[in-house]
């Protein structure tokens with residue numbers, strides 16, 4: 124039995140107390156992976172951005188909003204985990220500063236300065252040692268090439284390649300990639316896809 128750290132859902136990057144930057148991630152795939160890991164006898168620490176989903180009863184659940192909060196939570200739990208599934212759609216950017224009061228509307232254009240968020244899975248995978256790290260790549264073109272590039276640059280053991288149509292969808296497919304092989308999984312429901320994905324990874328790793 125291994126303990127998996129799973130990130131899921133979108134992050135929200137506050138502009139002011141009522142506005143934020145985010146994306147269309149529903150969290151469904153990450154939560155389905157948690158269910159599949161638990162069904163195969165593993166423990167899960169789920170660090171999740173805001174979603175409308177209910178966390179599986181037996182996960183250790185950590186709710187976060189922003190990418191910086193997600194990084195902090197992951198860093199707190201990573202040393203006690205044997206593997207990581209980075210499923211979260213982390214916002215690439217956050218506002219350079221968050222306004223304390225609601226920003227007033229301006230008549231013409233408004234520029235917002237953004238700064239890059241840290242790459243959570245890359246930071247954690249940098250000192251993974253023997254631990255297994257699986258990332259996702261959502262690509263709209265040259266998917267295999269970009270996914271393989273991410274596997275190398277982020278020090279990942281597996282990458283799950285999917286397309287923008289997967290966001291929020293109930294039925295999905297993905298290509299699981301390792302440095303020596305690839306597997307096409309689905310199309311099927313996200314719970315079935317998560318089960319196939321977890322089975323394929325467990326069969327092809329030492330976890």
Ligand code: C5P
Pocket residue numbers: 130190209210211212213214215240241242243244245257258259260261273
């Ligand atoms: O956004 P990108 O395509 O680089 O994301 C690929 C992988 O990296 C995903 O597994 C995602 O969860 C992870 N990631 C992350 N922190 C970021 C950006 C992406 O953990 N800031």
